[in-house]
Amino acid sequence: MAEVIRMPRMSDTMEEGNILTWHKKVGDKIKVGDVLAEVETDKATMDLESFYDGTLLFIGIEKGTIAVNAILAVIGNPGEDFKAALESAGGKAPDHTDKPSAAATNNQPITAPQITSVTEDAHVKASPLAKSIAKEEGIDIASIAGSGDQGRIVKRDIEAALQNKSAAPVAKVVTAPSVTKIETAAMIPISSGQAYEDKPLSQMRKTIARRLSESLFTAPHFYLTMAIDMTNAIASRNSLNVVAPTKISFNDLVVKACAMALRKHPAINSSWTGEAIRQNNQIHIGVAVAVAEGLLVPVIKHTDIKTLSQINAEVQYLANRAKEKKLQPEEMQGNTFTISNLGMFGIDQFTAIINPPDSCILAVGGITEQPVVRNGKIEVGHIMKVTLSCDHRVVDGATGAQFLQTLKGLLEEPVRMLV
Numbered sequence: 001m002a003e004v005i006r007m008p009r010m011s012d013t014m015e016e017g018n019i020l021t022w023h024k025k026v027g028d029k030i031k032v033g034d035v036l037a038e039v040e041t042d043k044a045t046m047d048l049e050s051f052y053d054g055t056l057l058f059i060g061i062e063k064g065t066i067a068v069n070a071i072l073a074v075i076g077n078p079g080e081d082f083k084a085a086l087e088s089a090g091g092k093a094p095d096h097t098d099k100p101s102a103a104a105t106n107n108q109p110i111t112a113p114q115i116t117s118v119t120e121d122a123h124v125k126a127s128p129l130a131k132s133i134a135k136e137e138g139i140d141i142a143s144i145a146g147s148g149d150q151g152r153i154v155k156r157d158i159e160a161a162l163q164n165k166s167a168a169p170v171a172k173v174v175t176a177p178s179v180t181k182i183e184t185a186a187m188i189p190i191s192s193g194q195a196y197e198d199k200p201l202s203q204m205r206k207t208i209a210r211r212l213s214e215s216l217f218t219a220p221h222f223y224l225t226m227a228i229d230m231t232n233a234i235a236s237r238n239s240l241n242v243v244a245p246t247k248i249s250f251n252d253l254v255v256k257a258c259a260m261a262l263r264k265h266p267a268i269n270s271s272w273t274g275e276a277i278r279q280n281n282q283i284h285i286g287v288a289v290a291v292a293e294g295l296l297v298p299v300i301k302h303t304d305i306k307t308l309s310q311i312n313a314e315v316q317y318l319a320n321r322a323k324e325k326k327l328q329p330e331e332m333q334g335n336t337f338t339i340s341n342l343g344m345f346g347i348d349q350f351t352a353i354i355n356p357p358d359s360c361i362l363a364v365g366g367i368t369e370q371p372v373v374r375n376g377k378i379e380v381g382h383i384m385k386v387t388l389s390c391d392h393r394v395v396d397g398a399t400g401a402q403f404l405q406t407l408k409g410l411l412e413e414p415v416r417m418l419v
Helices: 085-087 128-137 155-167 181-187 203-218 231-243 250-264 308-323 398-412 414-418
Strands: 001-004 016-022 035-040 046-047 055-060 064-067 073-074 221-229 270-272 277-279 285-287 290-292 295-296 337-343 359-376 377-391
Touching: 001 085, 016 203, 085 250, 085 337, 128 155, 155 398, 203 295, 221 398, 231 250, 231 359, 231 414, 250 285, 250 308, 250 337, 250 398, 250 414, 285 308, 290 308, 359 398, 377 398, 398 414
Parallel strands: 285 337, 337 359
Antiparallel strands: 001 073, 016 035, 016 064, 035 046, 055 073, 221 377, 270 277, 290 295, 359 377
């Protein structure tokens, strides 16, 4: 019996997927667990696996965007007439069953097949991670022999190519004779190329734009900024790292302090549902991670009961998975509060847009040396500014200020986080 395969929802916010490449073609035998295609979602590039045994009879779209629940493929017995099953599912059967249709979506018009460049690597069998590394390192992936299943290029093949590249002799640079400024200006040609380049939106960038626009223009934001003296935190971190199994970062201290402050101020750990204010009893902190195509927010579950070392290890693990596009949907769901830290990029202070369904997000700046007054004397202090963005439907100004006061106390006296 022919089985109609629809585009699954591969993340909680996914509305459409982008078919990057098919690993199977019409007529191939399929087993449960076989990877059918690579799909770019709003958060990661993921393998689409088959839930059925049989033969691939039909491909709805070879490459491009397809809506969630739209018809993606048909799997059945060899030579089976699948037209009736396809049409009853809301799709359009192809004119010739031995040729895949350009597109078949639920109640959507058929789109013309996309024309791709002959230099595109879409038909190269390679894992998403291998493609990503090759792109970053400027390696022509089509020139690499794969050692994976059926010649698929995997990470180790790219690493081997990089080693060979680094071992290659460096060409001698010949310095051109110097010329005068007037001669140089006369020799510079006026560019006749295009004035700009439009880069297609990835599914991740589309979702970031949609969700943050909805957040900013739906939730009434207000912002509270506070300066925190991190002098004691610096000393405590140095002491902790003498004995800690992993090197504790300042971000780990902020995450732990936020978790403890949220336990004391549950109103901050809340969400607006439209019908009620949902006060979350569990504390799951999302930590924003910058990746090439945007921003991902892996979630540290039950953050308040974890040690600094546990938080450090989990943040590092999830951040690496985010950069390798390996995060799974469940690792990015359930956040009740979010932290965005741009301090390591030299940013002193900024405001962040609330990450739904949270009612607050904390923007963390860098630590800078500034004069402070202690016991009537001016001394050098290490100041970090934080800004709390609040949804005014859920959180009032005084509530947000009390949360920041507790956070400030914990970070200025970090020993309180150890008791």
